[in-house]
Amino acid sequence: MNITVLGCGRWGAFHAWYADRIGHTVTLWGRPSSRNLETLRCTGKNEYLTLPSSIALTDDLADALHNADVCIISISAQQLRAFAGQLRETGFSPSLPFILAMKGLEIGSGKRLTTVMEEELEPDVQTAVWVGPGHVQDFVAGMPNCMVMASRDMDLTRRLVDVFTSPLIRFYYGQDLLGIEIGAAAKNVMGIAAGMLDGAGLTSLKGALMARGTHELSVLIETLGGNAMTVYGLSHLGDYEATLFSAHSNNRRFGEDFIQGKPFHKLAEGVYTTEALVDLSRRVGVELPITQVLYSIVKLGKDPHAMLEQLFLRSTKAE
Amino acid sequence: MNITVLGCGRWGAFHAWYADRIGHTVTLWGRPSSRNLETLRCTGKNEYLTLPSSIALTDDLADALHNADVCIISISAQQLRAFAGQLRETGFSPSLPFILAMKGLEIGSGKRLTTVMEEELEPDVQTAVWVGPGHVQDFVAGMPNCMVMASRDMDLTRRLVDVFTSPLIRFYYGQDLLGIEIGAAAKNVMGIAAGMLDGAGLTSLKGALMARGTHELSVLIETLGGNAMTVYGLSHLGDYEATLFSAHSNNRRFGEDFIQGKPFHKLAEGVYTTEALVDLSRRVGVELPITQVLYSIVKLGKDPHAMLEQLFLRSTKAE
Incomplete structure (x- = not known):
């Protein structure tokens, strides 16, 4: 062909x-x-x-x-x-x-x-x-x-x-095309978050990131009319190895360099997706705690260490 | 106290x-x-x-x-x-x-x-x-x-x-106590599988392992009367960073050493859990493809490289 x-x-x-x-x-x-x-x-x-x-x-x-x-x-x-x-x-x-x-x-x-x-x-x-x-x-x-x-x-x-x-x-x-497109895009956001945890010496919280990151996107996708389970398939969760744990991941490395104050030669795609997801979540009234914290750090200049610890370690929740 | x-x-x-x-x-x-x-x-x-x-x-x-x-x-x-x-x-x-x-x-x-x-x-x-x-x-x-x-x-x-x-x-x-106990036990099984992929030079398939491993356990837990979503929380998926990706994980290291034919000083807990899960899945009639492949390798002596590739790369499926 x-x-x-x-x-x-x-x-x-x-x-x-x-x-x-x-x-x-x-x-x-x-x-x-x-x-x-x-x-x-x-x-x-x-x-x-x-x-x-x-x-x-x-x-x-x-x-x-x-x-x-x-x-x-x-x-x-x-x-x-x-x-x-x-x-x-x-x-x-x-x-x-x-x-x-x-x-x-x-x-x-x-x-x-x-x-x-x-x-x-x-x-x-x-x-x-x-x-x-x-x-x-x-x-x-x-x-x-x-x-x-x-x-x-x-x-x-x-x-x-x-x-x-x-x-x-x-x-x-x-x-589920909707869920696959949003999940595939959003994995770059979680990749940046993973890099920030690595850079902050909080690598052990990447487990919590996986559990809570998939969850918030699952709620968003279901609200938009997609299938809540899609995010747990290959297009999002199945891409976490390559995105959250690999040295090859541009988004993960961007997050790590950002939090350590190192220069990075260009914005990772996940930065744009973070902004787009925050817009989208506001429009449909769904809370995306992890995405919102990334937005506060990358776009609003909030202190990353305090924001990340607070995100995962602040309160006791049911699951 | x-x-x-x-x-x-x-x-x-x-x-x-x-x-x-x-x-x-x-x-x-x-x-x-x-x-x-x-x-x-x-x-x-x-x-x-x-x-x-x-x-x-x-x-x-x-x-x-x-x-x-x-x-x-x-x-x-x-x-x-x-x-x-x-x-x-x-x-x-x-x-x-x-x-x-x-x-x-x-x-x-x-x-x-x-x-x-x-x-x-x-x-x-x-x-x-x-x-x-x-x-x-x-x-x-x-x-x-x-x-x-x-x-x-x-x-x-x-x-x-x-x-x-x-x-x-x-x-x-x-x-969901049932889902949490089964998920927590079963993460050691996925840890061994992850180690085998690392040892076989197939680390990139750990993404697929995460997506498909959670899925098969979710079906088992739901069949047993638990909540299908529990496995995607901290007790199982949230433990993947520590189990599938950490050098500290005994189960992951066991899988890596096993596939490379290196000596290991004791069986990892996940080996027992693999056996218990295979028993349980037969009793309730739920297929656990990944767990079953591990069982074939560790207990029945099947060729690990062939079994692992076949597991993830054999057929085209919907998700």
Whole structure:
């Protein structure tokens, strides 16, 4: 099959590498000004992997979309709305399915990424999400994992799983798109919290973080009409190993550096998601104690040590 | 208050240390033949902590039970039935509450430890359990955690929480004793599984283990009449940091050593619990895929690498 990957950062390049590895014909697109694309063009590799020469690199979006059977998008979540507009202007086959290989919620609106796609393209655009655990470094080293594919249309989900399954990545079919998108985005928030606990010498509280973090999101998802159990599946809890405990996790490392006052070269995606979740929770009247504390620390400048201890150790509760 | 701790292994000695630290008058009992007791008597410490001289050490059970206001038991789970018989013969005040600071299920019967207490003593013996995350090494170093106190009687639970709460350990009131006891015991099983994944170079699958391990136990607990959500609280999921990810976890290390063919000096408690859970699941007709695979590896000698990969990576499922 002809697979096009839009976005050539860490995950985009990985998806191109993976689709090629399992036998597809792959085109990888980056913006004309993309430094990542320039690096891949000049050296054939980035800091995580080496691309085989069978992958076509391009900065021409019309060219990348032309002839694609499946299109994977992997860009920064906050840029998706503008990028979807660009896709609309460029044009693509109405039967082309998109897969969002990215995790986030839109700041300001708190909207899910599939909603953004529907609003900017058309209500029945075929969009799936591909989320769950796994680090590029581990996959490239041959370490297998289970991930999740989900969309509103189970037939589409099954077709896409058939295209992308391999011994390296086994898929679970997601049945609750809303819960999967919110859970996948929110795991980055818990990753930052985990890093802060590590940085504050409170690593032992990551157990409580897991139990209480899943719980608050479960309440939010149920309130929004999703399934309260989704957050305990692969898309959120199943991603905790990779996010809360791995040295490879950008969000965890951001939290650790933040609390220790070390410089960090860019904001982690989880920071935007924290803001979007706080908006969303206010709008629907659900309390998110952990997310709110992170917001107070990262956006309002509150003292992280005091806030974190208070969060878990303040009061005695029933469970 | 007068607190008696029965059992002077790692956890028993810690509970004595902790009760003393928060201002109680403490007696720590060990069997007359106990090497741990001998070490504590001779050196005043073990490999984890130093006991203050205010703690009375004894090997006289009647003496230890006399005047106790609360009695904490911390011995090997499989010895509880015989030990409860010894308590009955020794005699104690009918108003004395017991706290089981131990995790396990009885092999052969699959029974919970509070059930064993009721059967061997009397049906209305006051027994609570004190479970949840935390390693002795971390507590002694001043790292706080949240734990769970639970019994069939919420008044008793509240009274005991009041006696033992401090800034070092904050309690959640457990509301589902059955789910809490099974979950607390079963986390050791998941700890062994996590160690095997680490030892097999499949650490990235610990995410899937968390999602699927909680799920299978949730089904078991609900079938037995407990609350399906309990396993996602502090007593089980909240203990995963300490059990699945910590270098201090005996069960995790047992799994890692086992799969690498290294010698291990004793069986981890989780091995007994695996056997008890397999018995229990057969009796009530619930499938426990992860527990069953561990049983096949540890008790039936099946190939661990093949079994573990197959467990998580075999088939595509809905979630």
